[in-house]
Amino acid sequence: MKRIIGIILSFATIFCLTACSCTGGDTPTPEPFIGSTSPTLDPPETPDDNTEEPDSTETPVPTTDAVTDVPETPVPTPTPVPTAVPSPSRNPYPSDDPVEAKYADAGKKFMRKLKKTEGYEDLDIKGKYGYPYLICINRAGNTVTVYCIDEEGNYTRPYLSMVCSAGYATPRGIFKTKERYSWHTLMGPCYGQYVTRIVDGILFHSVPYYTIHKYDLEYKQYNKLGNLASAGCIRLACNDAKWIFDNVPHGTTVVIYDNWSSVGPLGKPTPYKVNIGDIFTRGWDPTDPDKANPWGDEYKAGSTIRSVLAQRDYEYAIAHGLWNSTINRPEKPTPTPVITPSPTPTVEPSLTPEPTGTPEPSASPEPPESSTPTATPQPTPSVETPPPSANP
Secondary structure (H helix, E strand, C coil), rough: CHHHHHHHHHHHHHHHHHHHCCCCCCCCCCCCCCCCCCCCCCCCCCCCCCCCCCCCCCCCCCCCCCCCCCCCCCCCCCCCCCCCCCCCCCCCCCCCCCCHHHHHHHHHHHHHHHHHCCCCCCCCCCEEEEECCCCEEEEECCEEEEEECCCCCCEEEEEHHHHHECCCCCCCCCECCCCCCEEEEEEEEEEEEEEEEEEEEEEEEEECCCCCCCEEHHHHHHHHCCCCCCCEEECCCHHHHHHHHHCCCCCCCCEECCCCCCCCCCCCCCCCCCCCCCCCCCCCCCCCCCCCCCCCCHHHHCCCEECCCHHHHHHHHHCCCCCCCCCCCCCCCCCCCCCCCCCCCCCCCCCCCCCCCCCCCCCCCCCCCCCCCCCCCCCCCCCCCCCCCCCC
């Protein structure tokens, strides 16, 4: 029985080995069973390209996937280069001109004194790029002095001086200029030209006009320039108001103070006067640069006191036509319409009527029969009126 089982197992083993060799498999030959008498068969040697040598080691192929467990090397952040702040242009000390040197020294002295005044200790006079000027208004002296940057970079160099009209309601303090208007409604109502806001309702502007027309100036108010006359604003001649409008950027420092003993380092200009009896010129500001101004070019410079620097800038503006134009075209009143008389209608002659036939005379009406006359009634005698009673 054991021999029969061994034979059967031997045949089964041979069958399995034959099947494996036919499919090209690489299954190793099993060991013969103990007690088996069947001869041991070696598997056929079939070359296989995919078969690896037992001694060979597989070389790993690098992959492109990022390795998450390896920390990345940080990229160094470049050190930011500080942006260079352009320094404001400085004006050299005028050592060659004794008058200008006197003005420059007076400006330095004034600023030192102003910064020691109560309420003005925090005034920053250090020059700032993009802001070439600092404006000081002497409310008591009705004078505006514009300062530019000196050789040390401070606003102490007197540049020009303007005559103005402030008011008792003009506030003192340190302010910054704000928006600008070519025309703006003022109290009254009246209208100002070349307006620059200082704070709230306090403005730089020209002398008021009755209407928004350059020839409608309040000429009596113009002759008050140099005196306290406004409701709080700073009134200026037209050329001075336009200079601030054109040359002073938003955010420029404006200082309003009182000094009864000194109007300013450059002095106080003498304003022009308008002849109120001249109906052809009194409605115009003499300094208005408009071409339609009947006062002429000799008045365009105004009474402004200019330093050598300011005079040079002004001459440059004149040479390049900067004062030959205006923001607003000269307006003219609406002309009164001419009433055209309506034409008299022509009466057409009526047609002559055709003559009609001669009418036949109508019969005269017979007089009516006379009626019996009615008797005239006799008047009734009136009752006598009693005499009036005596007064009580």
